[in-house]
Amino acid sequence: MKTLGLIGVLSWYATSVYYTTLNQLANQRLGNSHSSKLLLFSVDFDEFRVLQEVGDWDAVENMLSGIAIQLEKAGADCIVLCANTVHLVADTIRQKIKIPLLHSxxxxxxxxxxxxxxxxxxxxxxxxxxxxxxxxxxxxxxxxxxxxxxxxxxxxxxxxxxxxxxxxxxxxxxxxxxxxxxxxxxxxxxxxxxxxxxxxxxxxxxxxxxxxxxxxxxxxxxxxxxxxxx
Known part of the structure; x- marks a missing residue:
């Protein structure tokens, strides 16, 4: 099983649903006590909120690219952005990592x-x-x-x-x-x-x-x- 690197951004409520759903699906597919192999970086939502309110998407991209690189170095085989809004910078993040980024x-x-x-x-x-x-x-x-x-x-x-x-x-x-x-x-x-x-x-x-x-x-x-x- 490959390891998924999750970036939780907009709210931890949504990120928790991603986490739960990924584990449930892996267990449904594999049975027994299996779950997904996950690395999760949960962003302080207020930091993101301030940046998006002022429209500083370059700073958002730099922040998320840095996190994606950290997850890649930690052993993630794929990046999952746990929020749709930040897909605005997904293509730029893709250019800075060697592993796939799943695009919603x-x-x-x-x-x-x-x-x-x-x-x-x-x-x-x-x-x-x-x-x-x-x-x-x-x-x-x-x-x-x-x-x-x-x-x-x-x-x-x-x-x-x-x-x-x-x-x-x-x-x-x-x-x-x-x-x-x-x-x-x-x-x-x-x-x-x-x-x-x-x-x-x-x-x-x-x-x-x-x-x-x-x-x-x-x-x-x-x-x-x-x-x-x-």
Missing amino acids: AEETAKEIVSQNMHKVALLGTKFTMDNPFFKDRLSQFGITTIVPDEADKEYVHASIFNELTKGLFKDETKDNYIEIIDKLKSGGAEGVVFGSAEFSILLNATDCSIPIFDTIAIDSKAAVDFALAN
Whole structure:
């Protein structure tokens, strides 16, 4: 089994779900008492929050590249970013390490294509919804991406940082998300990408009127496939 190097960034709540899911999947595949071989570097979220608020993505990239290099030196065979927003600098990180970096948008695109869908909604931080790094990667697979209107984008972004990353998962917020997803369905979305890891704690598939693409589940499956490949 190969060793996975995890970088936890946006919140430790989401990182803990990655950790749990990776171990569960390895055990399901191998049985007995097996679990995943993991190296985890959990970033102080407030340090990242300050950098992203001022738009200093060069500093974010330098920080995460340094961590990826540390994990590589420690024996990681692959890097997993446990947050979608930081994939904005994923390509630059890839250039600074010799091991693979699993890209959430690429793995999500493969899953969308396997479901024969061509138009999906994307929910996440404003950085994920507004910047092209996720949408362009989906476009390379022939997938059109739509996002909420400005008011709903502001709401989603604020709820991530003011509630979800602090471990606050409210029924009212859940209901508002369901309403936003229904609007996106009316706009032609065949499915919705959960582009923030915390969403899978707030919502599940039965809550939504269209299929969900949970990036934690997708990334974790791809990572375990890599770890167990001959």
